[in-house]
Amino acid sequence: MDPTFVLSQRGRSAVGRGIRQRWSSGQDAARALRAGDAGVVVGCLPFDTRQPAALFEPESWDPDAAALPGPGTSATGVPTVRSWNEEPEPHEHVARVARAVELARSGALDKVVLARVLRLDLAEPGDPLELLRRFVADDREGNGYLVRLPTDSALPGGHMIGSSPEVLVRREGLEVSTHPLAGTAARRPEDRNLDREAALALQTSHKDLDEHRYVVDAIEAVLRPLCAELDVPPLPTLAHTERIWHLGTTIRGVLADPTHTALDLAAALHPTPAVCGSPRLAALRHILDTESPRGYYAGAVGWCDASGDGHWRVLLRGGHLAEDGLSLTAHAGGGIVAESDPKAELAETRLKFTPVLTALGVQDLLETVPAPPRPRG
Ligand SMILES: C=C(O[C@H]1C=CC=C(C(=O)O)[C@@H]1O)C(=O)O
Numbered sequence: 455m456d457p458t459f460v461l462s463q464r465g466r467s468a469v470g471r472g473i474r475q476r477w478s479s480g481q482d483a484a485r486a487l488r489a490g491d492a493g494v495v496v497g498c499l500p501f502d503t504r505q506p507a508a509l510f511e512p513e514s515w516d517p518d519a520a521a522l523p524g525p526g527t528s529a530t531g532v533p534t535v536r537s538w539n540e541e542p543e544p545h546e547h548v549a550r551v552a553r554a555v556e557l558a559r560s561g562a563l564d565k566v567v568l569a570r571v572l573r574l575d576l577a578e579p580g581d582p583l584e585l586l587r588r589f590v591a592d593d594r595e596g597n598g599y600l601v602r603l604p605t606d607s608a609l610p611g612g613h614m615i616g617s618s619p620e621v622l623v624r625r626e627g628l629e630v631s632t633h634p635l636a637g638t639a640a641r642r643p644e645d646r647n648l649d650r651e652a653a654l655a656l657q658t659s660h661k662d663l664d665e666h667r668y669v670v671d672a673i674e675a676v677l678r679p680l681c682a683e684l685d686v687p688p689l690p691t692l693a694h695t696e697r698i699w700h701l702g703t704t705i706r707g708v709l710a711d712p713t714h715t716a717l718d719l720a721a722a723l724h725p726t727p728a729v730c731g732s733p734r735l736a737a738l739r740h741i742l743d744t745e746s747p748r749g750y751y752a753g754a755v756g757w758c759d760a761s762g763d764g765h766w767r768v769l770l771r772g773g774h775l776a777e778d779g780l781s782l783t784a785h786a787g788g789g790i791v792a793e794s795d796p797k798a799e800l801a802e803t804r805l806k807f808t809p810v811l812t813a814l815g816v817q818d819l820l821e822t823v824p825a826p827p828r829p830r831g
Pocket of ligand 1: 567569620635636637638700727728729770771785786787788789806
């Protein structure tokens with residue numbers, strides 16, 4: 455039986471097969487866990503919490519399964535991209551970012567994350583598991599997720615598949631940790647010095663440190679009252695994927711009350727300013743007024759067991775494979791603050807589409823406009 459849920463990292467995978475029961479609300483799923491009516495809850499939470507969640511208890515569950523087998527050789531099982539379109543068009547994204555910069559400069563909000571959509575039409579149905587294997591193989595930490603979506607929801611069925619670098623929350627016993635990311639630069643893997651320079655510029659960029667701080671502050675505000683101990687480093691460090699540098703902060707804590715499950719914590723933290731903004735409500739309103747609905751993109755993907763332990767990641771760097779497998783819809787966004795440069799933000803969304811494009815074997819699809827250099831300072 456093919457998996458209905460996978461969360462893989464560092465050569466291990468949490469794998470669910472089959473579907474025993476479903477929930478469209480995080481609260482209902484959390485209640486079922488507490489009541490002992492479910493042994494584990496897996497799936498994803500939408501970006502807009504008024505939309506239905508895609509949570510379920512699998513029929514079989516292995517939280518510590520071996521790594522997935524690697525992808526098939528070369529193009530085996532990889533569908534051909536027949537056509538693609540972007541929404542909004544690049545010039546409109548630049549205009550949207552410029553408007554958000556004005557809002558940030560006027561004080562109407564401090565930060566807002568704006569995203570774009572890339573719709574890829576496939577000539578043959580994509581195989582969800584093979585696509586997942588390709589995401590995992592391309593990620594240096596072997597990160598990957600796959601969620602089978604319900605067909606009877608207000609959101610479309612099919613699969614969410616991708617490889618997220620960002621931990622929303624992990625809980626093991628009383629220990630909680632999170633690793634928010636915000637602040638981004640393109641890596642230069644072809645040249646070690648340029649790569650290092652890009653990393654240093656990111657680490658000293660006021661704009662990126664500012665963008666990052668909103669996320670850490672919001673997470674601290676949620677976790678501090680729930681924790682007996684909480685360690686929040688004053689400055690972020692560098693994190694990286696194959697092609698991207700990020701600013702990241704590892705926050706660790708000890709829960710004061712063991713009844714807060716990983717699912718409760720994920721729901722309390724989501725949406726962080728890594729995907730929404732600050733203040734949260736002003737940013738959320740701006741996103742809902744500006745973009746078409748995000749669905750599960752920028753939501754959360756993960757699992758929580760009956761002991762309350764679990765692992766949730768921010769649902770990024772992937773896409774929605776339609777029920778018929780014939781289209782993949784990907785999103786990519788970036789945090790906008792008063793100092794953001796609209797053209798650099800467009801380039802950043804292109805960069806963040808690369809895991810999806812690589813999984814489909816079309817890395818160069820969007821490389822029609824070169825990325826502008828990121829200003830220092
Ligand atoms: C919103 C996305 O990335 C977030 C995570 C890391 C860095 C981000 C940034 O620098 O803007 C974003 O907050 C995305 O990949 O679509």
